[in-house]
Amino acid sequence: MRAVRLLLAKDLRTLSRAPALVVxxxxxxxxxxLLVGLVARFAADRPRVGFVDQDRIPESLVVGGQSFDVNGxxxxxxxxxxxxxxxxxxxxxxxxxxxxxxxxxxxRGFVSRLRSLIRRPELVLRITRGGLAGRVERQTEAxxxxxxxxxxxxxxxxxxxxxxxxxxxxRGTFLGNxxxxxxxxxxxxxxxxxxxxxKDPVARAEVEELQTFVREALLALDQSGETLRATAxxxxxxxxxxxxxxxxxxxxxxxxxxxxxxxxxxILVAAAGIAAERDENVxxxxxxxxxxxxxxxxxxxxxxxxxxxxxxxxxxxxxGAAIELAGSTSFASWARVPFLAAGLAVAGAAFxxxxxxxxxxxxxxxxxxxxxxxxxLPVVLLGLLPEVAVAPAAWVSTAxxxxxxxxxxxxxxxxxxxxxxxxxxxxWLAGLTAVFGGAARLGMRRLLA
Amino acid sequence: MAARPDNEPFLSARGVARRYGSHEAxxxxxxxxxxxxxxxxxxxxxxxxxTLLAILAGALEPTAGRVERASAAxxxxxxxxxPAQYGRLTARENLELFARLEGVQDVPGTVERLLAxxxxxxPNRPAASLSTGNQQRLNIALSLLADxxxxxxxxxxxxxDPGQRRRLWSLVDVVRERGGAVVFATQxxxxxxxxxxxxxxxxxxxxxxxxxxxxxxxxxxxEIFA
Numbered sequence: 001m002r003a004v005r006l007l008l009a010k011d012l013r014t015l016s017r018a019p020a021l022v023v024x025x026x027x028x029x030x031x032x033x034l035l036v037g038l039v040a041r042f043a044a045d046r047p048r049v050g051f052v053d054q055d056r057i058p059e060s061l062v063v064g065g066q067s068f069d070v071n072g073x074x075x076x077x078x079x080x081x082x083x084x085x086x087x088x089x090x091x092x093x094x095x096x097x098x099x100x101x102x103x104x105x106x107x108r109g110f111v112s113r114l115r116s117l118i119r120r121p122e123l124v125l126r127i128t129r130g131g132l133a134g135r136v137e138r139q140t141e142a143x144x145x146x147x148x149x150x151x152x153x154x155x156x157x158x159x160x161x162x163x164x165x166x167x168x169x170x171r172g173t174f175l176g177n178x179x180x181x182x183x184x185x186x187x188x189x190x191x192x193x194x195x196x197x198x199k200d201p202v203a204r205a206e207v208e209e210l211q212t213f214v215r216e217a218l219l220a221l222d223q224s225g226e227t228l229r230a231t232a233x234x235x236x237x238x239x240x241x242x243x244x245x246x247x248x249x250x251x252x253x254x255x256x257x258x259x260x261x262x263x264x265x266x267i268l269v270a271a272a273g274i275a276a277e278r279d280e281n282v283x284x285x286x287x288x289x290x291x292x293x294x295x296x297x298x299x300x301x302x303x304x305x306x307x308x309x310x311x312x313x314x315x316x317x318x319x320g321a322a323i324e325l326a327g328s329t330s331f332a333s334w335a336r337v338p339f340l341a342a343g344l345a346v347a348g349a350a351f352x353x354x355x356x357x358x359x360x361x362x363x364x365x366x367x368x369x370x371x372x373x374x375x376x377l378p379v380v381l382l383g384l385l386p387e388v389a390v391a392p393a394a395w396v397s398t399a400x401x402x403x404x405x406x407x408x409x410x411x412x413x414x415x416x417x418x419x420x421x422x423x424x425x426x427x428w429l430a431g432l433t434a435v436f437g438g439a440a441r442l443g444m445r446r447l448l449a
Numbered sequence: 450m451a452a453r454p455d456n457e458p459f460l461s462a463r464g465v466a467r468r469y470g471s472h473e474a475x476x477x478x479x480x481x482x483x484x485x486x487x488x489x490x491x492x493x494x495x496x497x498x499x500t501l502l503a504i505l506a507g508a509l510e511p512t513a514g515r516v517e518r519a520s521a522a523x524x525x526x527x528x529x530x531x532p533a534q535y536g537r538l539t540a541r542e543n544l545e546l547f548a549r550l551e552g553v554q555d556v557p558g559t560v561e562r563l564l565a566x567x568x569x570x571x572p573n574r575p576a577a578s579l580s581t582g583n584q585q586r587l588n589i590a591l592s593l594l595a596d597x598x599x600x601x602x603x604x605x606x607x608x609x610d611p612g613q614r615r616r617l618w619s620l621v622d623v624v625r626e627r628g629g630a631v632v633f634a635t636q637x638x639x640x641x642x643x644x645x646x647x648x649x650x651x652x653x654x655x656x657x658x659x660x661x662x663x664x665x666x667x668x669x670x671x672e673i674f675a
Contacts, residue, residue, distance in 0.1 A: 006549050014537045017575075281533040284508030285591070288527065290550040448509065449469065 003291040007299045011273065012306070026311060029264035032377075033257045049081040049140075050091035050103035055110040062115070070114075070147070081139055095126060102127040104140060114151065123147075156228050167221050184221070188214045254319050255410035259347065260380055262312050263402050266304040266348050267376040268369060270355025274300050274440075275368035278447045293444040297437055300359075301352040308348020309341050316340055316413075336412055343408045343422070350401035350429040353436035354379075360443030404428040458483050459523040459599045459630050460505055464514030467500050475500045476655045477514055482599055482630045487621065489645035489662075490634040492673065496651040498634035499530050499603050505632065506601050526597030528605050530634075532588040536577030540569055540587045543576055544594065551595045563590040568616065581608045589617065600624050602633040606640065618644055641665075 015022055057070050083104075086094065091103040105124040113121035125140045165172045169183025182190070191214065195207045277283050277296065287293060320334065358375055362368035383402035385393040397403040404425045411421035458481035467475040475497040482488065482505065490498040503509035505516060506527035534543045544560040553559050564572050567586040571579055576587060585608040592600065600621065606614045621631050621644065635641060641648060641662065648665040650658035650673055658670030665671055 003550055006546060010535065010538065010546055013542075014535065017537050280535055281529060281531050282535060284503060284506070284529060285527070285533040285547070286550070288507040288525070290547070445510070 004295050004299045004302060007291065007296070008303055008306075011299070011303045015307075025265055025269065026261075029261040030257075030315075032264060033260040047081055047102075048094075048100045049083055050094050050100040051083045051085050052088045052091045052103060052105040053085065054088065054108045055106050057106060057111060061111060070111075091126075102137075102140070104143075159228060160225055163221055163224050167218060184214050184218050188218070252410060254316070254413065255406050256384065257319070258312055258315055258344075258409045259383075259402055259405040261315055262308040262344065262348055263351050263380050263405065264373070264376050265311060266308050266351035267355035267358065268372045269307055270300050270304045270352040271359035271362065271368040271372035272365050273303065274356045274359035274444075274447070275362055275365045278363060279365045283447055287448065293448075294441050297353075297356055297440045297444060300356045301349050301433065301437060304352030304355065305345045305348040308351065309344045312344035312348070313337070313341055339412050339422070340409065343405075343412050343426070346426050346429045346433075347401060347405035347408060350405070350433045350436070353433045353440060354401060356440040357436050357443055360440055360446055363447060398428075399432075401429055401432050404432070456483070457519050458517075459519050460525070461517040462501070462505060462514065463517060465501070465504050465511040465516060466513040467497075467504065467509065468512045473654050475504070475511075475651075478656045480505075480649060480656070480659065482632055484598075484628050484630055485625060486647060487625055487631040487633070487645050488647045488649060489641040490632060490649050490651060491636070491638075491641060492651035494636075495653075497654040498651055500654075501651065502527070502601050502603050502632065502634055503529070523598040524595045525599045525601065526592035526595060528589050528592045528600075528602045530603040530607075532576075532584040534576045534584070534587055534591060537575055539574055540564070540572045540576050540579065540583070540590075543587060544590060547591050548594050553594060559594065563593055566590065566593070566620070568613070582610060582613065585609055586613065589620075593620070597624065598627075598629040600629065600631045600633075602631065604634050604636065606635070606637065 059069065059071060060067050061070050081102075084094075084100065088105070091100070091105070094100040095103050103126040105126065107122065107124055110121045110123075113119045123140075123144060125137065127137055162172065162174070165181060165183060167184050169181050169186040171178065171180045173179070188211065191207055191211045195204060195211070198204045198207055274296070277286070283296075286296065291299075316337070355372055358371050359368040362371040379397070379400045380402050382393045382397040383400065383406060385397075394403070407421060408425035408429065411418040411425070415421060460482040462478055462480040464477040464479060465475065466473070466477045478497075478501060480501070490501065492498055500509065504511050506525060506529075507516070508527060508529070534540075535546070538546065541560060541564065544563060545556055548556045548559055567590045569579075569586045569590065570583055576584060579587065585605070589602075589605060592602075602621075605617055609617060618640075621633070625631055633640070633644070645662050647661050648658065648670075649656060650665070650670040652673055657673070658665060658668050660668070
């Protein structure tokens with residue numbers, strides 16, 4: 001233990017004497033974390049979707065007496081997908097070759113069906129399997145929902161216009177036929193005149209009965225506007241803009257940024273650190289009874305755990321300060337910082353054990369650094385893939401510390417009841433540390449040869 | 450110095466061998482290192498001298514055989530051919546670190562004594578920035594930290610100036626006169642002639658001669674080194 005402490009102090013002193021290296025080691029993973037975040041946010045965010053307009057939708061369409069821009073609504077989907085206008089044949093080719101992930105088709109007769117207010121028009125979605133297909137399907141459903149909502153308003157306004165005609169009377173058109181009606185108010189006036197002229201008590205009673213019906217019908221029609229809108233949209237979604245975090249400050253992105261940064265840094269430092277002992281030719285001097293091979297592995301793991309705690313806390317506190325400064329919400333995790341520090345140490349140890357193993361296999365510092373980056377990147381990217389999207393990637397990443405570290409940090413920082421997740425992920429990380437550390441201990445013999 | 454049964458070797462190599470894949474760096478070798486003896490390991494480059502010294506020092510595991518230590522385990526100092534020190538630490542920090550790892554009681558006193566003994570120039574500079582000769586002086590000082598009874602030196606004078614060479618051999622004499630043992634690998638016949646009691650000749654990983662210097666001079670093995 002004393003030997004581990006002495007070597008740890010030596011390594012920290014060595015690191016402190018290479019400030020440019022330390023800055024590079026910190027900035028590089030942060031840069032990678034930022035780039036991966038940006039790629040994840042934007043690159044796959046707008047899959048190419050073919051758009052085939054067989055009906056030549058006009059720029060402006062009058063439905064139920066209301067004018068609106070169908071193309072405009074369709075193109076709103078372009079905030080989510082890259083909508084590419086093409087012919088039907090081109091769209092079929094693009095879908096087959098994978099140039100697009102889906103095709104939205106506006107079939108012939110779409111506009112006339114819309115105008116008719118009788119038959120429901122259809123949009124056709126052709127989609128590939130797997131990958132982004134589910135997402136495009138959901139976005140197309142959202143597009144249809146938006147179109148329906150706008151049309152619904154037009155239809156309701158058209159219906160209300162008919163109701164106004166029933167109430168006030170006047171000229172109108174229905175299914176292409178013009179008509180003129182007297183309306184309930186006109187009927188009320190005519191009935192009042194008839195009541196004055198009618199001598200027959202039976203006829204007067206019937207006129208009064210009609211007047212009662214007209215009055216009640218008018219009262220009912222007064223309420224029809226709100227009732228129609230309420231039944232058309234029983235629930236509306238109100239977007240509350242207050243207290244929202246930007247995606248950069250979301251809990252998940254924070255956990256990913258923390259895990260990615262310390263993963264790259266720890267694997268690199270551990271791999272290069274153990275290989276450097278061999279490059280400096282001190283391994284033989286150390287292992288002649290001064291330090292055991294297991295102690296050397298433990299020392300490098302401890303060094304990396306310390307580095308992980310230091311860097312991880314700086315990053316987490318920086319993100320926390322950014323959340324507070326953003327002002328819209330508060331970073332609710334200040335009380336969890338001590339637990340985060342412990343989590344960083346556990347995760348750092350697991351990354352460190354993995355890095356030491358890579359260092360023993362590579363043997364030389366430069367080769368170890370290269371191998372560390374070559375191996376760490378796919379391990380990290382595997383862990384970034386959503387489990388629901390690529391299940392085999394999730395199984396593979398279970399055998400590496402990254403995915404466990406992400407879940408540990410996310411749960412530690414933001415879960416209301418995090419203890420079960422923390423316990424499970426700490427157990428996983430401790431197990432991986434033991435496995436990789438044991439393998440690294442065996443690999444140390446390669447360094448001595 | 451620890452008490453030992455009469456004539457018990459400090460170190461005994463029993464059939465030690467080392468292979469690197471299919472290459473046999475050292476064939477099974479038997480060798481004793483006894484008190485008061487200075488043994489020279491000679492042979493062409495790649496003969497297995499450094500491998501045998503590293504195995505005796507405990508810095509390299511043999512792939513066959515074993516190294517037996519005296520019942521009162523001797524303190525062993527090892528000067529590897531290539532300096533073994535941390536380049537980013539100063540010479541003084543290297544000595545302090547290894548002194549603490551060796552369990553030296555008076556670390557500052559021991560470090561100052563050894564710095565003076567090897568006359569190291571620039572003890573507060575990073576070891577990597579020292580001249581080759583000064584790195585070798587530090588390398589030698591590190592081997593003396595444990596006050597060794599057995600000193601194993603791998604071509605120790607290769608980077609030293611004549612004054613430093615004389616200083617080194619006087620250190621070797623001190624170790625031997627105190628009842629210790631010295632084994633050194635060299636390519637320099639003068640060093641063998643002036644400092645060795647016994648000679649071991651290695652050729653292509655095999656021990657082809659082991660005996661007193663006088664016998665060596667008359668043996669065919671001397672032709673290998675001539």
